Amino acid sequence: MAEDSRNGESTHNQLHLPKKPKLATRFISEPEIRDEFSHHQHGIARINNGSFGSCPGSVLASQRGWQRRFLQQPDYFYYNTLRNGILASRTVIKDLVNADDVDEISLVDNATTAAAIVLQQIGRRFAEGKYGKNDAVLMLHCAFQAVKKSIQAYVTRAGGAVIEVQLPFPVNSEEEIIAEFQRGLAEGRANGKKIRLAIIDHITSMPCVLIPVRELVKICRVEGVEQVFVDAAHAIGSVKVDVKEIGADFYVSNLHKWFFCPPAVAFLYCRKSSSLPDVHHPVVSHEYGNGLSIESSWIGTRDYSSQLVVPEVMEFVNRFEGGIEGIIKRNHEEVVKMGRMLVESWETNLGSPEGMCAGMIMVGLPSRLCVMSEEDSVRLRSHLREKYGVEVPIYYQGIKDGEEGGARDKDGFITGYARISHQVYNRLEDYCKLRDAINQIIEDRKICRMLLTE
Numbered sequence: 001m002a003e004d005s006r007n008g009e010s011t012h013n014q015l016h017l018p019k020k021p022k023l024a025t026r027f028i029s030e031p032e033i034r035d036e037f038s039h040h041q042h043g044i045a046r047i048n049n050g051s052f053g054s055c056p057g058s059v060l061a062s063q064r065g066w067q068r069r070f071l072q073q074p075d076y077f078y079y080n081t082l083r084n085g086i087l088a089s090r091t092v093i094k095d096l097v098n099a100d101d102v103d104e105i106s107l108v109d110n111a112t113t114a115a116a117i118v119l120q121q122i123g124r125r126f127a128e129g130k131y132g133k134n135d136a137v138l139m140l141h142c143a144f145q146a147v148k149k150s151i152q153a154y155v156t157r158a159g160g161a162v163i164e165v166q167l168p169f170p171v172n173s174e175e176e177i178i179a180e181f182q183r184g185l186a187e188g189r190a191n192g193k194k195i196r197l198a199i200i201d202h203i204t205s206m207p208c209v210l211i212p213v214r215e216l217v218k219i220c221r222v223e224g225v226e227q228v229f230v231d232a233a234h235a236i237g238s239v240k241v242d243v244k245e246i247g248a249d250f251y252v253s254n255l256h257k258w259f260f261c262p263p264a265v266a267f268l269y270c271r272k273s274s275s276l277p278d279v280h281h282p283v284v285s286h287e288y289g290n291g292l293s294i295e296s297s298w299i300g301t302r303d304y305s306s307q308l309v310v311p312e313v314m315e316f317v318n319r320f321e322g323g324i325e326g327i328i329k330r331n332h333e334e335v336v337k338m339g340r341m342l343v344e345s346w347e348t349n350l351g352s353p354e355g356m357c358a359g360m361i362m363v364g365l366p367s368r369l370c371v372m373s374e375e376d377s378v379r380l381r382s383h384l385r386e387k388y389g390v391e392v393p394i395y396y397q398g399i400k401d402g403e404e405g406g407a408r409d410k411d412g413f414i415t416g417y418a419r420i421s422h423q424v425y426n427r428l429e430d431y432c433k434l435r436d437a438i439n440q441i442i443e444d445r446k447i448c449r450m451l452l453t454e
Contacts, residue, residue, distance in 0.1 A: 016171075028319040036316075037425040045390045045430040046400070050208065050234060050360045053257040062312040063262050066305040069418065075355050077376050082304060089310035093267045095322070097251075098242045106268045106296040107307045108281070111233040112146040114252035114268040115199075116154070116282045117292070119147075120230045123154030124198050124278070131196050136161040136188045139199040142169075142206065147199060147231060151367035157246050160196070163188045167209070169397060170351045170362075174212040181216055185223050195225045200248075202232035203239070206395050208360040209352050217247045234258060236267070237317075238328060238358040243269045256292055256306065258359060258423070259324075260313050265306040269290070320424070327424060331359040335422035338431040342420070345435050349407045360421045362395065364407055364414040366422045368442050371396055371416030380416070388437035393419045 028036075037058035040046060046054075055063075070077045090105045099105055108114055125131045137155050139147065141164040151162055165184035168176050188195040198220050202213045206454070213230055220228050229250040236239055237258030243251050251269040255261040270279055270292060279292050283299040292454075317324045336354045339361040343350060351362025371377055377394040384390040395417040399406045408415040420431065 001222050003174050019085070027321045028284045029396065029400055032319075033424055040425065043389050045388075045392075045433040047420045047422070047426060047430050047434060048391045048393055049423040049426075050205070050257065050419065051393065052263065053254070053260070054423055054425060055260055055262040056316055059260060059309055059312050059316055060262060062309045063305045066308045067303065070303075070305075071190035082246045082308075085308040086304065088292075089307055090267075090293065092310045092314055093255075096241070097236070097269065098244050098265070099269055100244065101272060103291060104272055106270065106281075106293040108252075108266050108268050108296050110256075110264045110266045111144070111231060111252045112150070112256050113282065114250070114266060115144075115229075117268065117279060118197070118250050119150045119160060120282060122156045122160070122227075125162045125196070126155060126158035127159070131160065132194065133159040134161055134191070135194045135196050136163050137197045137199065138165065138184055138195050140164070140201055140203045140204065140211075141166045143199060143201060144205055144231065144233065149198060151199075151258075161193065163195070163451045166206075166237040169207050169209070170349065170364075171209055171356065172353065174215070174356065176214060177209075177212060181310050182219065185219070185225070189223070195220075195223075197227045197229060198225045199229045199231055202230055202253075203234040203358055203360070203404065206236065206356065206393065206419060207351050207362045207397070207417060208234070209362075210356045210358050213248075214246050215399070233266075234358070234360070237324060238360075240325065240328065243271070249273065255310065255313075260316055262306045265310075328358070330424070331422045332357070334426070335359055335361050335420060338420060338422060338428075342418070342435055343432060346409070346438065348409050348414055349377070359423065360419055362417045362419055364409070365416035365418055365438060366442055367409050367414050368445070369416055369438070377416060383441070384434070384437055388433065388440075390434045390437050392434055395419060 036058060037054065039057060039104040069081065072379045086107060087102070090107060091102050094105045122137060137151055137160055139151065139162070156162060163184050165181050167180055171177065185195065197243065200213055200216050201211055203210050217228050228248040230248040231247060231253055232253040234242065234256065234257055236253040241253065248272050252266055254266045256263040256265055280288065281292060281295040282409060285299050287295045287298050317327060320326050322329065335357065339350055342363045346366045348364030348366060353363065365371060371380060371394065374396050381392065381394045383393060397415055397417060399413050399415060418434065
């Protein structure tokens with residue numbers, strides 16, 4: 001009788017994994033790129049790939065194929081297809097990020113799920129008395145809001161303390177970030193406290209800055225931080241990722257933001273260590289106790305197709321010259337070029353040095369826009385979407401009382417920044433549309449003020 005190949009059984013020796021996809025002999029053309037993303041709404045300058053990502057038409061077609069295979073014969077799919085397909089995807093990611101073992105790679109819904117996995121483990125240790133009540137979790141002040149909420153839900157309610165490292169923005173150098181991080185570590189060690197977990201963004205979301213993550217992880221090791229979790233939601237597909245070189249215990253990155261997967265899927269790397277048996281998926285199914293990668297591969301009946309298309313995504317990226325590394329280089333160069341163009345038009349500034357960004361960059365908005373609150377930034381973003389067909393996040397950077405170091409243009413302090421993204425489907429006209437919309441808004445305000453004073 002053949003071995004039962006349900007998700008809870010070990011079938012690694014039976015699997016026939018796909019060969020590594022080769023680079024295309026003929027690279028994808030610009031018309032073919034436009035065709036791959038022809039499902040995007042026409043007339044919209046979509047320069048916000050960082051929020052929700054993008055998925056090409058060929059991968060969407062593959063996803064529909066996986067969905068049909070499940071619907072045609074769900075029982076056969078579950079017993080004979082699903083786990084093999086997920087393992088094939090995990091193997092592609094394992095090779096891409098240079099992990100030692102495929103069992104170090106789990107596929108989960110998104111970075112928020114991964115944060116819950118890591119922080120539930122920390123919370124249990126506080127609740128069980130393994131950690132002292134004043135021991136701490138350290139994070140950057142600009143950590144994603146869902147991560148902050150997970151710390152609140154799992155750590156602080158169990159008695160753990162939280163240390164927020166205040167990062168400068170605009171930022172001028174990596175050294176500024178390293179110095180602030182070291183100050184945060186010193187605060188965490190005060191009065192005999194221990195830092196049980198440090199959460200480090202690889203690329204912060206708002207404002208977006210490429211963090212010197214390898215250097216910060218090394219500092220954590222020297223300073224005795226117990227575990228390090230890198231929240232790299234924006235990383236894979238926008239920067240090179242080598243988890244062994246980075247050296248963290250946990251590393252998560254969304255595959256649907258910059259790696260062209262359909263939403264929603266992320267990989268969570270857990271370095272093999274004695275802590276792994278204590279790491280579990282927050283949704284407990286019958287795979288509980290079989291290891292995180294297996295627990296994550298079956299959390300009940302749901303659509304797993306976004307996790308199954310990773311090999312097809314690799315086929316897509318390898319149609320580009322240089323493969324994924326070529327895409328990374330192209331997007332970085334183009335977003336820097338577009339940022340410079342906007343700065344020149346608006347006579348403002350970039351939020352970081354060009355080397356401290358990946359596929360996104362912060363561009364100062366003219367002070368005459370008078371972005372004076374979070375509410376103003378939301379209103380401006382909605383106005384750009386609804387009147388001008390421009391989709392771009394707006395960040396408010398307040399000026400503290402007595403602060404002299406804020407960025408200025410010729411009219412005053414710069415308090416608003418646009419976070420622009422560049423992905424392979426973007427064109428120069430997308431950024432010109434944003435440039436002209438901002439200039440028009442300023443001109444309209446000038447005209448309104450002239451009419452009111454006449």
